[in-house]
Amino acid sequence: MSQSRAADDADGTPPDPGQTWDLRLYVTGRSPKCQRAMENLRRTCEENLAGRYRIEVVDLLENPRLAAEDQILAVPTMVRKLPLPMRQVVGDLSDTDRLLVGLQLRPSRSKAP
Numbered sequence: 001m002s003q004s005r006a007a008d009d010a011d012g013t014p015p016d017p018g019q020t021w022d023l024r025l026y027v028t029g030r031s032p033k034c035q036r037a038m039e040n041l042r043r044t045c046e047e048n049l050a051g052r053y054r055i056e057v058v059d060l061l062e063n064p065r066l067a068a069e070d071q072i073l074a075v076p077t078m079v080r081k082l083p084l085p086m087r088q089v090v091g092d093l094s095d096t097d098r099l100l101v102g103l104q105l106r107p108s109r110s111k112a113p
Helices: 032-049 096-102
Strands: 021-027 053-059 077-082 087-090
Touching: 021 032, 032 053, 032 096, 077 096, 087 096
Parallel strands: 021 053
Antiparallel strands: 021 077, 077 087
16 A cells, blocks of 8 residues: 555646645654654755645644544654645655655656556
8 A cells, every 4th residue: 555645636636836735744752753754844845835834743642532533543644634635644754755746746756567
């Protein structure tokens, strides 16, 4: 199963690049992997969405019930709430290309058969 979920919009076009992006990052405490995910997400957003994003960090040690809302099975997990469709990327977000594809800021590369 892919770690990025959901398809492009019905017509296959990415979301409006002028829209504000609402992102939620699920973490558990201040583990090194969760810290890297926070740093990588903020850096990538500043480089690609400067002034057009909001990041909500949810610590599941403090708010475990919030994981059910977005069906979180692993942490860290970034959830793009807006623009729709909702998307998830799991891991420390150090693979910038995969993060950009997950955010739909870059088209995915087709793999040759």
